Amino acid sequence: MAIFNKEEYMRDLEALVNIDSGSHDIDGLNKVADFICAKYESIGLTPVRTQQGESGRPYVEVFTHPEAEEVDVLFLGHLDTVFDKGTVAERPFTLSEDGKVAYGPGVGDMKAGDLMAFHLTRVLREECPDLKICVCHNSDEEIGSEDSEHAMQAVAAKSRYGFVLEPGRVGGHFVYQRKGVADIVISCKGIASHAGNAPKDGASAILAMADIIQKMHALTDFETGLTVNAGVVKGGSASNVVAAECEAVFDVRYTSFAQLAEFEAKLDAICAAPAVDRVSVSWKKAGQMPPMEPNENTETLMNLLRAEAEKLDIHPDFLSVGGASDGSLLSAMGCAVMDGCGPESDKYHSVDEFLLTDSIEQRFHLLLGAIKGLA
Ligand SMILES: [Zn+2]
Incomplete structure (x- = not known):
């Protein structure tokens, strides 16, 4: 030796x-x-x-x-x-x-x-x-x-x-x-309005995000190794204002690039169909580790x-x-x-x-x- x-x-x-x-x-x-x-x-x-x-x-x-x-x-x-x-x-x-x-x-x-x-x-x-x-x-x-x-x-x-x-x-x-890591930032843009005087005029970005977070977490699949975690959520300005903006940062772990591509297609679909009318949604990747x-x-x-x-x-x-x-x-x-x-x-x-x-x-x-x- x-x-x-x-x-x-x-x-x-x-x-x-x-x-x-x-x-x-x-x-x-x-x-x-x-x-x-x-x-x-x-x-x-x-x-x-x-x-x-x-x-x-x-x-x-x-x-x-x-x-x-x-x-x-x-x-x-x-x-x-x-x-x-x-x-x-x-x-x-x-x-x-x-x-x-x-x-x-x-x-x-x-x-x-x-x-x-x-x-x-x-x-x-x-x-x-x-x-x-x-x-x-x-x-x-x-x-x-x-x-x-x-x-x-x-x-x-x-x-x-x-x-x-x-x-x-x-x-x-x-x-x-x-696993690889992708930091995904999702932004919701709604319409601000007075929550007491004109609630119907508003479109809540926070409400739309709440739905998106549920859908994103539902993509977690412990069998295939894909996990999604909403780690940071920011939005709104005051309790009496329908929120015009909300942003969430997700940690996504994946085992292969093929799995990431599949996930991104689902992410596109989620963002294309917000649960709240007049809210627009976009996403971007803030960081990625293969x-x-x-x-x-x-x-x-x-x-x-x-x-x-x-x-x-x-x-x-x-x-x-x-x-x-x-x-x-x-x-x-x-x-x-x-x-x-x-x-x-x-x-x-x-x-x-x-x-x-x-x-x-x-x-x-x-x-x-x-x-x-x-x-
Ligand atoms: Zn070390």
């Missing part, structure tokens, strides 16, 4: 966790990027570092074969956390007495995964020198990856397999499928991971989940993606975030073995 330097890993993990790197902390993000880049430089690789967005967040790509047009294996990890500057001072990296549990801001989500990418790359380069690897680190994942999206997708477009090193679920489970859809290579990947897990006598499940991640962006480019590849962690985005340290080495060997099967 390849040697995994756990001592070095734990030392680096402590150092990385102890750098505040919230998505808006450019100084901290740069320090984390410096640290990561230095690791790759120490093994003779040349990270390509750019600045993104107005605030200049660091974005890092490391290629083992910079001249190659294709990438076999793409490792993805974000350097940002959801925690504000000053969090480290309050609760720095700590280990439980038996050393089995690590705590600290971003320890699982996902500094442990970021480091895992480095350790895998270092060993894979030696054991599979022809394997073309790229490591991508963005710094805006926790705020939607808007600035890094295009760069990541450009690499994904030429990559065969993508490994997203977001935390693995406790129990060692991976995520192979994620689904992470498995392709034929995903099956290969799962089989390799299963076979390798068998050898280690562990039994991870492969989960289909509703939440989106950057894995969805890779998948949309045709790359076979496995997500949740990092060490086992839970309670992320909270003060209770923890990482199970025994899973670090296990995850390393599991991924290493499976990836060698792709070489």
Whole structure:
């Protein structure tokens, strides 16, 4: 078995966790990027570092074969956390007495995964020198990856397999499928009128929206995985005025683009037939994340991971989940993606975030073995 330097890993993990790197902390993000880049430089690789967005967040790509047009294996990890500057001072990296549990801001989500990418790359380069690897680190994942999206997708477009090193679920489970998300804004325009003196002159946008919300929620189908939620509703001006306007924002989760198209046709029909006369209805998409859809290579990947897990006598499940991640962006480019590849962690985005340290080495060997099967 390849040697995994756990001592070095734990030392680096402590150092990385102890750098505040919230998505808006450019100084901290740069320090984390410096640290990561230095690791790759120490093994003779040349990270390509750019600045993104107005605030200049660091974005890092490391290629083992910079001249190659294709990438076999793409490792993805974000350097940002959801925690504000000053969090480290309050609760720095700590280990439980038996050393089995690590705590600290971003320890699982996902500094442990970021480091895992480095350790895998270092060993894979030696054991599979022809394997073309790229490591991508963005710094805006926790705020939607808007600035890094295009760069990541450009690499994904030429990559065969993508490994997203977001935390693995406790129990060692991976995520192979994620739903897509569409934010749908529906606007109703009615006619204002005095609710006491001239109620018949008005056309209530709120009443029309109430009907639309019922119809939209009725499109939820847990069997096929389509879910609709009216999360925000705004409308009207005063209780004695028939509402001239109402707007609602819906979160729609879907499993495939085909399902989304079907949903949009129903949405068109709902908006074309408001239940209140003289109310007009329109809808627009305010945002969208593609689904992470498995392709034929995903099956290969799962089989390799299963076979390798068998050898280690562990039994991870492969989960289909509703939440989106950057894995969805890779998948949309045709790359076979496995997500949740990092060490086992839970309670992320909270003060209770923890990482199970025994899973670090296990995850390393599991991924290493499976990836060698792709070489
Ligand atoms: Zn994350």
